[in-house]
Amino acid sequence: MSTEVALPVFIPLLAGVLSLMLWRSRKWQRRLAILGTGLLLASTLWLLSSTLDQGFVVLQLGGWAAPFGITLVADLLSAVMAVITGLIGFAIALYSLGTIPDRHEKFGYYPLMHLLLAGVAGSFLTGDIFNLFVWFEVMLLASFALLTLGGERAQMEGAIKYVTLNLFSSALFLSAIGLTYGLTGTLNMADLAYKLSQVEHTGMVNVVALMFMISFGIKAAAFPLFFWLPASYHTPQVAVSALFAGLLTKVGVYALYRLFTLVFVGDTGYTHTILLWSAALTMLTGVLGAAAQFEFRRILSFHIVSQIGYIMLGLALYTPLALLGGIFYLVHNIIAKTNLFLISGLTYRLLGSYDLKKLGGVYRERPGIAILFLVSALGLAGIPPLSGFFAKFLVIKAAVEVEAWVAVVVALSVSFMTLYSMIKIWAQVFWKPVPEDVDATRLRSKERDPGMVWLLTPIIGLAALVVLFGVWAEPLYQVSSDAAAQLLNPAGYIEAVLGVTP
Amino acid sequence: METLMAYAIGVLFGCAVYMMLRRSIVKLVIGLIILSNAANLLIFAVSGMTRGAPPLIPEGMQLPEGAIADPLPQALVLTAIVIAFGVLAFSVVLIHRAFEVVETDDLDQMKDTDT
Known part of the structure; x- marks a missing residue:
């Protein structure tokens, strides 16, 4: 049992x-x-x-x-x-x-x-x-x-x-x-x-x-x-x-x-080619959609779409390295993306809005929160030494190995545009001064907010994981590598379930 | 019989898509209901239709006599019907609520609720 x-x-x-x-x-x-x-x-x-x-x-x-x-x-x-x-x-x-x-x-x-x-x-x-x-x-x-x-x-x-x-x-x-x-x-x-x-x-x-x-x-x-x-x-x-x-x-x-x-x-020549095109277009449309948005959570939502493209790319290439990268990416993306959403809730609590134009000044008043955002956002964009770097590196390296140049170009340029979106949020929410018509008393107040600990604990934990999977990627790399090996050799799975080799 | 069912299912899928493409949210939900029924019938049709042969084993025997109907698709359809029932009940409540707050049943006019 x-x-x-x-x-x-x-x-x-x-x-x-x-x-x-x-x-x-x-x-x-x-x-x-x-x-x-x-x-x-x-x-x-x-x-x-x-x-x-x-x-x-x-x-x-x-x-x-x-x-x-x-x-x-x-x-x-x-x-x-x-x-x-x-x-x-x-x-x-x-x-x-x-x-x-x-x-x-x-x-x-x-x-x-x-x-x-x-x-x-x-x-x-x-x-x-x-x-x-x-x-x-x-x-x-x-x-x-x-x-x-x-x-x-x-x-x-x-x-x-x-x-x-x-x-x-x-x-x-x-x-x-x-x-x-x-x-x-x-x-x-x-x-x-x-x-x-x-x-x-x-x-x-x-x-x-x-x-x-x-x-x-x-x-x-x-x-x-x-x-x-x-x-x-x-x-x-x-x-x-x-x-x-x-x-x-x-x-x-x-x-x-x-x-x-x-x-x-x-018939992987047929099905996985369709997956490849779908993955490339998913990355591209997601990130382009995000570029046009000025609402915190909408930008992040479009980025979910674009990141799905990277993960699908790992599957579509269907080599050991690509699947490894895909699984690594999956883990990294879930953590980083969830954390960004949680941080958007944190700034909402402080300033009462998700609209980038009505947010600002967080870095000046609460530098700790700004650093937490920066870690997750740069992790998402794939800046070393955070977890997103290895995830993207592995997927793109796999694409280079099988000479899927279109996918390589798309993946790299989408990565830059992800960085652009993250910097847009950084500049608007954290860097620029608080807009004049916005009530920032909660942001400026020095009193301790007792509910805040429930928000900060998970955010700090997840941000720590983003850093951890970047600087100490070996264990996750190893597990992803073994998982990819299992996926590429379905005989083991079949035997484990059916008890016999067909 | 199978041919007739194939046509019937095809027509049902067609009706469902047509209804879903219309603007009214009530028709949208009707489309969804027809769609889930079409999918259920499809399971029945493709897994082979056998008449009047319940999958029962006579007393004292190990195997049923002669051809029997496959019980698994029936179990699948039954499960799928229950699930579809729950989900569609939810969507009916959802469109009711949507109509209450937006005061229109036209999907085109609903677009501007979103900021």
Whole structure:
């Protein structure tokens, strides 16, 4: 029995249910938020350590052997993603204690947060494609509710776009699952990997592969179906934005990584070329969109899109180094991006706005906060010695090795434009004096704000990780390298799940 | 039967996309409902339709006699229906709320709610 692979799903589900039972007691819901996410982080670390020991951790639910039952399986990629889920969940729970207004807490913010984390962790750990669909829906439904919590006017348009596009992509996902089942008669991913290679009608396999690609592409906010993301991510509470920014699109990317390294590898010349173009255009459109914006969280939202492009590039190139870079990038990006969103919430608390034109003077009054921003922003742009440097270096080096020059040029120029956007925020929010018509009493006041510690603790922790993965990148590099090796050799995964070599 | 179903599903997908491309948010949700039904029917159709053969094993035997219907697609469709039901219930509430605060059901006029 390997219980550790079920715990990251079970703990947030249990915490969510308990929070629902404690509906009236906000005090206990808050305690449970810390306890539940803390335990989640601990259990994912346990999972990572046993994955490092054994290579794969497999649990056949209910004792039904694969491919008949549902399998939970963790390889290194899943385990790393689970750890990040725990980490971000814990950081967001701390941050929520200081920022979520009473009204949102009353309407079930904490239960929804736990259920969202359960959906994310379930998606990372399942080995069954229909089960993946179910976890996607758990996650989506929680995210719908979190996104619209409060029901304000500005949230509506973004929410409708978000809900429509995601439901459309779910229907496509479901249709693709149906067609896959019709082709092969199985839904277990390891079993599919073998059986799809035996299907005679390869044209149909490509059709199904593309349906999966489009469906996950929408969820990952890849070009050309990304526009729901910048329309909606800046509208909810900042803790919610940060949670979405860190984890939700990455689940789509993870699903692409899983399916296009394990299942659909028969015709990589076709599928991965499409991924390559999509990745390049995603990077470019995201960063160009950001250049035109003057709202803190909107700029960051467009950058989520552009960073997804880098991660997809790692998958599209499909070499050991590229996958290594992609996984490294995934980890770095989740941490840096979440932290930037958290900092935008911090400046909002001080100056009451997300509009760059109504912000300013933070460096003069609070240099510590400015340094925290600078670390994350330069990390995102890829300045050494921060974590983004190695992430970008690895992906671009992989592109140079296979002579994908267009991708190299796009990746490098997008990197410069990311720096431009970050400097724009730096100059507007931190460097320039406070605009005259802005009330800056909170910024200038010397009194200690007791709620501030909840905001600062996660931000300092995540910023420290951005530095740590830059100056001491070796462990993460090693884990990513092993994870990439596992992805490129699916036989190990298949054998671990099915117990036999097909 | 399969051919007829294939056409029916195709028409349903077509209707769903048509409805989703219209401006009214109510029609958008109707489109989403039709879309999820079309996807469910698709699972049924592609996994083979067998009539009048429940997947039951007679007493005292290890295997069913003759051809049986595959129970798995039915379980999948059932799960998918439940999920779609929940999600669509949410979207109905969402458009109701959107109509309340924006006071229009035209997607084009909703654009300016966003700052």
